[in-house]
Amino acid sequence: MLKRGSSPPPPKPYIPELDKLLSYFRTRDAAIDERLHPPRPRLPTSLPEDDEKSVEATFRRPGVIAKIAREQVASADIVRLRPRQWLNDEIINFYGAMIMARAEEQKENAVPRGKILKAFYLSSFFWQKLSTDGYEKGRLAKWTKKVDIFSRDVVLIPVNHGNAHWTAAAINFQKKRFESYDSMGMATEAVWKRLRDYVRAEHLNKKKKPFDFTGWKDWAPDSTPQQDNGYDCGVFTCQFLESLSRGEDDFVFTQEDMPYLRRRMVWEIAHTRLRNDV
Amino acid sequence: MSDNEHGGNPSQDEGVKQEDPNATINIKVVSSTGEEVFFKIKRSTKLSKLQGAYASKVGKDVSSIRFLYDGDRIQEDDTPLSLEMEDNDTIDVMVEQVGGRRL
Numbered sequence: 001m002l003k004r005g006s007s008p009p010p011p012k013p014y015i016p017e018l019d020k021l022l023s024y025f026r027t028r029d030a031a032i033d034e035r036l037h038p039p040r041p042r043l044p045t046s047l048p049e050d051d052e053k054s055v056e057a058t059f060r061r062p063g064v065i066a067k068i069a070r071e072q073v074a075s076a077d078i079v080r081l082r083p084r085q086w087l088n089d090e091i092i093n094f095y096g097a098m099i100m101a102r103a104e105e106q107k108e109n110a111v112p113r114g115k116i117l118k119a120f121y122l123s124s125f126f127w128q129k130l131s132t133d134g135y136e137k138g139r140l141a142k143w144t145k146k147v148d149i150f151s152r153d154v155v156l157i158p159v160n161h162g163n164a165h166w167t168a169a170a171i172n173f174q175k176k177r178f179e180s181y182d183s184m185g186m187a188t189e190a191v192w193k194r195l196r197d198y199v200r201a202e203h204l205n206k207k208k209k210p211f212d213f214t215g216w217k218d219w220a221p222d223s224t225p226q227q228d229n230g231y232d233c234g235v236f237t238c239q240f241l242e243s244l245s246r247g248e249d250d251f252v253f254t255q256e257d258m259p260y261l262r263r264r265m266v267w268e269i270a271h272t273r274l275r276n277d278v
Numbered sequence: 279m280s281d282n283e284h285g286g287n288p289s290q291d292e293g294v295k296q297e298d299p300n301a302t303i304n305i306k307v308v309s310s311t312g313e314e315v316f317f318k319i320k321r322s323t324k325l326s327k328l329q330g331a332y333a334s335k336v337g338k339d340v341s342s343i344r345f346l347y348d349g350d351r352i353q354e355d356d357t358p359l360s361l362e363m364e365d366n367d368t369i370d371v372m373v374e375q376v377g378g379r380r381l
Contacts, residue, residue: 088375227379
């Protein structure tokens with residue numbers, strides 16, 4: 001076909017089709033995305049068989065179920081961890097006491113994910129006193145007479161809203177953030193403001209000088225796991241606080257894990273320790 | 279109750295820790311709505327007695343209310359002595375909190 005004397009045609013440049021190009025970019029982006037956001041470990045759907053039996057036995061026990069530090073949970077409280085039940089202050093504060101106990105042990109590599117922080121837990125009544133009485137009238141300086149919150153990594157605070165809703169708040173000294181985690185995605189600005197007011201007052205009272213708010217920001221990520229019902233917020237709140245005590249704020253649980261987490265919490269309360277197997 | 283304690287105590291006693299278990303102490307119990315009830319008890323008396331007396335006075339079941347001293351839940355065996363309470367200290371009474379969702 002070539003005419004004599006003419007040179008061979010130049011090699012055809014490789015021009016991938018648009019589809020191939022797009023597919024290449026998609027694959028590359030997915031790989032980058034996976035490295036940036038590794039897939040979340042999935043929580044199991046049930047405890048080991050013997051532990052499930054122990055949970056059922058705990059539900060049937062009368063009287064006081066367990067004690068830790070100054071908190072206790074009785075049979076009337078533990079049944080609130082059955083499906084669809086609202087949680088009360090006894091469950092929330094017992095969970096907080098377990099988080100504090102683990103933080104105080106300060107064992108290395110105690111948990112598979114994250115690292116146990118120097119956390120301080122303030123009971124569910126702290127927020128009520130702060131909201132209704134304020135720092136002075138509520139005598140809140142005395143709540144921390146044995147602790148310097150400014151030397152901690154994080155201060156964890158459960159927040160009860162109108163005796164109908166639980167959320168988690170945190171003063172994160174490591175990341176300089178006032179944090180609010182709400183499984184209904186609502187409570188934020190009022191919580192941030194109150195956390196700031198508390199830190200300001202506590203610093204003035206204990207350190208006798210104003211707190212330096214430079215670099216501090218308010219934090220309530222859109223990625224906060226959400227509930228799709230009218231009863232699980234207390235479980236979300238306990239799990240927010242537990243994750244935060246390990247420095248983990250990219251929560252792995254979702255609404256569908258709540259039935260499992262309720263049973264895990266029963267086991268943990270009955271054995272007065274947090275499970276570190278997940 | 280009619281003792282004039284301040285008049286009766288020499289001023290040099292102030293600031294000295296009162297260790298006598300039979301000495302009495304005034305305690306203010308404040309509800310979450312601000313009502314105050316005053317008690318005068320021995321430093322060695324278990325605070326569970328005060329809790330029971332308070333509950334019947336306000337007509338509440340003890341298991342439905344929580345007694346806090348400086349944020350700490352008061353235990354069965356706690357006494358003013360064990361908690362190192364001082365005269366005219368305050369005990370907060372809180373009621374059970376619940377939550378499941380925003381109404």
